[in-house]
Structure formats: structure tokens, C-alpha cells
Amino acid sequence: MTGTIDTGIDATADPETLLHNAIAEAEPAPLLMSMVHATGDTGLLEEFGARLTLEEPGNHYRTGIRPTTPPGTYPDDVAADIRARAREVLTPGLEPELGVPDDELFRWMAAICTAQRVDAEFVPILLEQSGFTKDRRHVPVTVTPPADFEVIVIGAGMVGINAGIKLGEAGFPFTILEERDDIGGTWHRNTYPGAAVDTPSHYYSYSFELNPNWSKYYPTGIEYQDYLLDVVEKYRLREHIRFGTRVRSATWLTEENRWEVVTEDSAGTVRRHRARAVVTALGMLNAANIPDVPGMDSFAGTITHTAEWDTDLDLRGKRVVVLGTGCTAVQVVANIVDEVESLDVVVRSPHWLVPEKTVGGDVPPGEKWAMANLPFYDRWFRLRTYWFASDNLYVLPRIDKEWAATHLSASPANDMVLNTALEYLQMSFPDRPDLVEKLTPDFRPYSKRIVKDPGFFAALNREHVSLHRASFREITPDGVVTTDGTFIPADVIVLATGFRLQFTTAIDITGRDGRTLADIWKGGEDPRAYRGVQVSGFPNLFITSGPNSAPNHGAGHNITGEEQVHYLIECLQYLLENDHAAMDVVQSAQDEYNRRVDEALDKTVWVHPGAETNGYYRNSSGRAVVPCPWRLVDYWTLMREPQPEDLTFLPTGRAAE
Structure with missing residues (x-):
């Protein structure tokens, strides 16, 4: 492009x-x-x-x-x-x-x-x-999708755009429903200072739409949004997207073998839609995680969450407090440090940071x-x-139980990451052992996401910047009191506290037996799916970015999206080729798949003793619900085509039994 x-x-x-x-x-x-x-x-x-x-x-x-x-x-x-x-x-x-x-x-x-x-x-x-x-394509294509085989896609972010392109190429009628007023998802929403992708530009893009013009080796959020806008324009997707449209519910109609999707637009108008299949493309992190801190309503200054950033907010000469130290927090701190009068960074649990020379680096014209x-x-x-960002890294989160019994790190390979991060930390603060202590995690590398430093450590070395290893105890009209009792005066409070983990459970999705997805997944606490995409009892529902499908050892969300979109297109074409109205997953096949997932995850830092328990990778019982346990090549191969013996089918023109 x-x-x-x-x-x-x-x-x-x-x-x-x-x-x-x-x-x-x-x-x-x-x-x-x-x-x-x-x-x-x-x-x-x-x-x-x-x-x-x-x-x-x-x-x-x-x-x-x-x-x-x-x-x-x-x-x-x-x-x-x-x-x-x-x-x-x-x-x-x-x-x-x-x-x-x-x-x-x-x-x-x-x-x-x-x-x-x-x-x-x-x-x-x-x-x-x-x-x-x-x-x-793996399923033979001899049947053209009929005009009434409508597919509804929920969300117009990276995966929803991908789904629209591939559905269009395969000939399926489709509509994309988007709650916001433009495409982009994450990259439309996140406009905070320094917002950027932490996966390399030349890979974090569609494999079918390479872009030679990236200005940086790691793209800014603005540049990535521009890329997505170009893709939408090229494939003429806007005519298929209904903006300002929130999906309230989706219900499987057994007598019709269709989904009824109920929406509400920005004017409050409620509409009902019919679809043969529904694709959720909401991502797993789509609701701002705003902590409930006593006194928030009393603050006389400005409180902003990074996912709800006011682009008119002027930080010049302000006393700013930032809560958080994940990918978003380090980007914000590195990019506002030169504007503010004072900057206090409150860190509950530090991440492992590693140097990356090309983060923020410009791609030379040649x-x-x-x-x-x-x-x-x-x-x-x-x-x-x-x-170099994919299955070469697969070994890093794997547990060597003999090694892990006597080391903080999980294995010799994991120890290399730990030592790289420790050396970088100590090199960054040669005269500040207090900061080294505060910024040293107490969990194994890869238990939480590894952060590539965009200038965070350099910012912490500035005279007007202070680091606090604590959290918020309360907010007063003129500042913040931390959990260690320190009062920090503030004009602006920035909540870089990420998102709540939600696997589509914010939508009321009701399946064949009248049970909702939220009920089955215990309010989203214990989500389980077949191949991370399908759930037994919910025919023709395809959940992208579903449980245990994230490539947490490497690569990026883009490859998972392409794999899952490929799979759902193959499934829909399989229905047409075999004159089926719908497919559902056999419960025993879903159970066996998840048994193998849990067995493989037991060999990783994500569930092994010593893992960080406060990250979003795990639920409250310690089960890892986000990471995929397989290599990228394994999951890619698995998603090439449906496995009929794991599925049940509803015939065309007949009600479900």
C-alpha cells in the first residue's frame, strides 16, 4: 500500500x-x-x-x-x-x-x-x-454464498477490519457494527502522549497489506491509525460499517438457525438484525480499568485515564502524578517529562524492562x-x-522445574532475559541503588509482559521526577496519598492502569439452551473455548481474541487475528459446501482441547509458582486465561480448516433438534 x-x-x-x-x-x-x-x-x-x-x-x-x-x-x-x-x-x-x-x-x-x-x-x-x-484456502470453494447469508462483525478495530476484508473477498454479505465514530479500535481510542505499538511496524500490519512507508521501526498510535484508515479506504469498507452503534445483545433463534442482534445507536434508536453468523472483534482489553480510589470526586484538578485522554489537556508547568508502570505508563512518562513542572510516578508492581535501540527510531529514507x-x-x-520476534522466543516462558526450584528465573533461557533486564536497570541508575531496588520485580520474566523502554528509565533520572513504590490510598482535593502514607501534591492525575479483561462478556450473548456466555464463563472469570474461537452451545459464533489464544511469547495480535479470521471463513465455506445451516462444537471436543491447553500451560511461567499473580494473564484462581500454550506455527497450522469430527451440524431449512 x-x-x-x-x-x-x-x-x-x-x-x-x-x-x-x-x-x-x-x-x-x-x-x-x-x-x-x-x-x-x-x-x-x-x-x-x-x-x-x-x-x-x-x-x-x-x-x-x-x-x-x-x-x-x-x-x-x-x-x-x-x-x-x-x-x-x-x-x-x-x-x-x-x-x-x-x-x-x-x-x-x-x-x-x-x-x-x-x-x-x-x-x-x-x-x-x-x-x-x-x-x-483449504476448504474447496464450489458454492457461492447466497445473498441471505449475512454475517455481522462486532468491532472495527484491527481484527474487525481484517474480517470484513476476508468476508468480502469470499463473497459473504457482511455488516460491521462499531460503537465509536471511526475505525481503529485501540488506535482510535488511545491518543495519550507517546501512544505507540510495542511490536515492530514492518510486522505489526496485515501480511496482505505491507506498508513500505513506516516512519519509525515501532509505529506511533497516530501512524498506525493512519495505516488502518488507508486499508479501510482501499477495500471500501466504510459502506459496510455502521458507526455509533452499540451491540446490546445477540440471541440464537433456534427455529430460524439465525442470530438476532439488538443494537442501539447514538440517538438511542434500538434495532434488531438477523445474521447467519456473528463474529466478535472486540479484543480482550477494551474497557478502561479505572481504580476505585476514595476521594476521586473531590479532586480539584484533572483526572484522566490514558484510554480516555483529552487531547486538549495542557500539562505544561503542571504537577503530574502517574499511576502505573506497564507499557502505557512508560510511554506516557517518557513523553511528558519535558513539559511538566514535577512528575511523580507511583508504581505498585514494576515490570521487567529491556533496552530496544530501535524503539522510537526513525527508518532512514534509504x-x-x-x-x-x-x-x-x-x-x-x-x-x-x-x-526474531516469534517462535525463537517460545522457550523463554517455559519452566525448567529443576532450575526454577533454586532460581527466580524459570530456566537458563529465562535467566538470560532476567540478567539482560537487571544489567540494563543497574546501568541506567549507577548511583541510585534506591531506584534499582524499587524497580526490580519479584516475579519471573514473562509472567507479565516484557516492556521495551522508550525512555522511561532516562526520565526517572531527571531532577523533577520522583518514583514511589506504592499505590493510591486516597485522593484529596489537592493531591494523592499513597499506601505508604506519602502525600503528593498534584494538578493532574494520570491513570495508566490499563484495561479490564473482557472476553465479549459485556454483551448479552445467549446460545441454544438459553444460557448466556457470561453465565458459562462465570462472568468472564473462567472463559474457555475451542481453539480460542468457538464455544459449545453457541452455533455460528466466532470469538476473535478469545481465551488462551494470545501469542504471549512473541509476535503480535495481528497474526492471531489473521489466523482466526482465516478459520472462520473456512468454517462458513464448509457450511455452504455441505449444505449445513450452522455448526456447533461438541462439548467433549471443547473439554479435551482445554485439557490439553491447561496441560501445556502448566509448563510455563504463567501458572507455575513464582508467577506474578496480579497481572491480567490469570484469573483469581490462578488459571492462565490469556496465553496460547502453543508455538505460533502450531496454532497457525491448527487453524487452517475445521475438524468435522469435533463439530455438530444443523441442516439447512430445519430447526435445531
Whole structure:
């Protein structure tokens, strides 16, 4: 896609200069792959691959890079030689000799591009997630969706937009219902200072809509919202979206094999809609978590939650108190520190913070030009971004019980993260042992989300900034009293306290037997689903971002959304191909799936003794309800198509039995 972002590239520069700058600033690995596409010369893989990796006898799939080189990186001499060769073989406007490689060649190229072993099981997901191939259909398509097979999608955020695109491509009539006045979900709602994505730009986007024009390696919320707006415009989705429309309830009508969805618009008008299927795309974190602190109504200044930020709020010269230390809090603190008169940060439970040099970093113009103009450069760049943020990290939250018995960390691999974070913490505050103590978590890394530091530690070193290891006890007209009895005068209180965990239970959803989803899930306290998407007793209901489907070890919400949307399209097409009106999950299949989920989660920091108990990953009984226990490649493979033996079907034209 083209995007609406200023690329920073000098449009008046001649093509030779643009290419020269691109070669100088491009990453060497995708640059090498681009040369292979441009020339069709796979000898480049042999030549540079031999210098990068330790060859495994008998094949091209290497076992690893030279021992002296950090994982996934190219040695300086190899990188320099790749750039020199690129200047010899690349010319402006060169048409590629090689298009999408076959699976075997792709696997070889992926191994060289990542400088790591790439097993065959990863090839299909890498081809899709890097943008080389579009979504591959698995259920045969011989029946066109009829005009009365209406699908309702609730929510117009990242996943709802994705669902609309894919439903449209598959020919299903659909309507997206959105409570707010525009698309974007999280990125329409979160407009606080410093709001940004903590997953890399070139990966945190649709695999079928790569954007070469990202201005930063980690996008701001504004830039990401612009990306989503561009996608909606390209696919003409607005004509399918009803804004200002809140869904009050959804009820399965047994006699009709349809859902009745009741909505209320901004004028208070209540309407009833019929749909063959309902897709919830609300996310799991969609309701601001506003703590109930005595005295809130008495405060004479301004109290704002980061999810309800007033963009007209002026913090200049104000005494500001921020409650929280998660991803949102660190972004706010880092971005308001230069405006305020004083800044007090109140931290109940600190997170593990790690350095990330590209957080906030600008993408240089030459790299942007390479993304847009060098053959397949953007796809290989995305592949590397995904690879190093995905299943390579799977081992980190896993428990080594023998190790964990004598260490705070969960395993030797988990200990590496702990030590990296500790070293960064100590390096950031060499003369402040008090801050090191206050900012050291007492739980294992990955028990709560790892936070990439956007400048939070640097802000805490400023003279007008104070850190309090406490929480709010009460709010007075002129400030805050913390749980350790400290009074902090304030003009503005910022609640960076995140969201309440809700798996669609805010909507009254009633299934076949008259029971509501909230009842079955005990008010949302114990949500369980089949594949994180379907719930027994609720035919043709597909819950995206459902329980135990989040990729908490790596990657991002975008891949889960694509997997789940793919699956629901396959399910709907399966109904048409087999002349069924609806499908429901067999309770025993759902129970067995969740048994395996719990068994796998028992080997992780999310449920093992020593885990942080106050995070949103777990319910009050200690069960992990958010994380998916499988590798990304496992869940992606699982979601390719429905498993008929796990389902029951309602025939077309007949009432449910």
C-alpha cells in the first residue's frame, strides 16, 4: 500500500542517487535476497551462505551462524561485501528475474536471510506472514454464498477490519457494527502522549497489506491509525460499517438457525438484525480499568485515564502524578517529562524492562526507498522481523522445574532475559541503588509482559521526577496519598492502569439452551473455548481474541487475528459446501482441547509458582486465561480448516433438534 505518511525521500533526487543511498542504508540480509530476485542468480546464496553459516552435510539448510557473530546478524565484512556487490548488479528500475520462489528455494533463502536453521514446517507460515503468498484456502470453494447469508462483525478495530476484508473477498454479505465514530479500535481510542505499538511496524500490519512507508521501526498510535484508515479506504469498507452503534445483545433463534442482534445507536434508536453468523472483534482489553480510589470526586484538578485522554489537556508547568508502570505508563512518562513542572510516578508492581535501540527510531529514507523499490526487499525485511520476534522466543516462558526450584528465573533461557533486564536497570541508575531496588520485580520474566523502554528509565533520572513504590490510598482535593502514607501534591492525575479483561462478556450473548456466555464463563472469570474461537452451545459464533489464544511469547495480535479470521471463513465455506445451516462444537471436543491447553500451560511461567499473580494473564484462581500454550506455527497450522469430527451440524431449512 502507498500510505499517507511523508516518506522523507527527496523526490527530486535522480534514481542513481536514490539507489546508492538505499544500498548504504538497507539491511544486508534482505538486500542480498533482493539481489537474488533481481538477477535470478542463486549462486549468491552459495557464495554468501558459505561465509555466514556452518553447513550441514547434504543440504542447504544451515545449522547456525559463525560462533563469533550474534544470532541472526551478518559479520561486518560480509555486510560490506553484499553492499559492494549490490552496487555492481542493481540498477534503477531493474525488473526481477525471480518471482515468488518455490518452497525449497524459499526455505534455503529464509535460512540465509535469518542466518539460522529454518525447518520445513515453517515454510507455509513464513510465505504467508512475509507477504509472498496470500491466504491459501483449504476448504474447496464450489458454492457461492447466497445473498441471505449475512454475517455481522462486532468491532472495527484491527481484527474487525481484517474480517470484513476476508468476508468480502469470499463473497459473504457482511455488516460491521462499531460503537465509536471511526475505525481503529485501540488506535482510535488511545491518543495519550507517546501512544505507540510495542511490536515492530514492518510486522505489526496485515501480511496482505505491507506498508513500505513506516516512519519509525515501532509505529506511533497516530501512524498506525493512519495505516488502518488507508486499508479501510482501499477495500471500501466504510459502506459496510455502521458507526455509533452499540451491540446490546445477540440471541440464537433456534427455529430460524439465525442470530438476532439488538443494537442501539447514538440517538438511542434500538434495532434488531438477523445474521447467519456473528463474529466478535472486540479484543480482550477494551474497557478502561479505572481504580476505585476514595476521594476521586473531590479532586480539584484533572483526572484522566490514558484510554480516555483529552487531547486538549495542557500539562505544561503542571504537577503530574502517574499511576502505573506497564507499557502505557512508560510511554506516557517518557513523553511528558519535558513539559511538566514535577512528575511523580507511583508504581505498585514494576515490570521487567529491556533496552530496544530501535524503539522510537526513525527508518532512514534509504531504507524506505529500498522497501518500496528493491525487488521483494520489503517481504524479506518483514520475514526477518517476524522470525526474531516469534517462535525463537517460545522457550523463554517455559519452566525448567529443576532450575526454577533454586532460581527466580524459570530456566537458563529465562535467566538470560532476567540478567539482560537487571544489567540494563543497574546501568541506567549507577548511583541510585534506591531506584534499582524499587524497580526490580519479584516475579519471573514473562509472567507479565516484557516492556521495551522508550525512555522511561532516562526520565526517572531527571531532577523533577520522583518514583514511589506504592499505590493510591486516597485522593484529596489537592493531591494523592499513597499506601505508604506519602502525600503528593498534584494538578493532574494520570491513570495508566490499563484495561479490564473482557472476553465479549459485556454483551448479552445467549446460545441454544438459553444460557448466556457470561453465565458459562462465570462472568468472564473462567472463559474457555475451542481453539480460542468457538464455544459449545453457541452455533455460528466466532470469538476473535478469545481465551488462551494470545501469542504471549512473541509476535503480535495481528497474526492471531489473521489466523482466526482465516478459520472462520473456512468454517462458513464448509457450511455452504455441505449444505449445513450452522455448526456447533461438541462439548467433549471443547473439554479435551482445554485439557490439553491447561496441560501445556502448566509448563510455563504463567501458572507455575513464582508467577506474578496480579497481572491480567490469570484469573483469581490462578488459571492462565490469556496465553496460547502453543508455538505460533502450531496454532497457525491448527487453524487452517475445521475438524468435522469435533463439530455438530444443523441442516439447512430445519430447526435445531
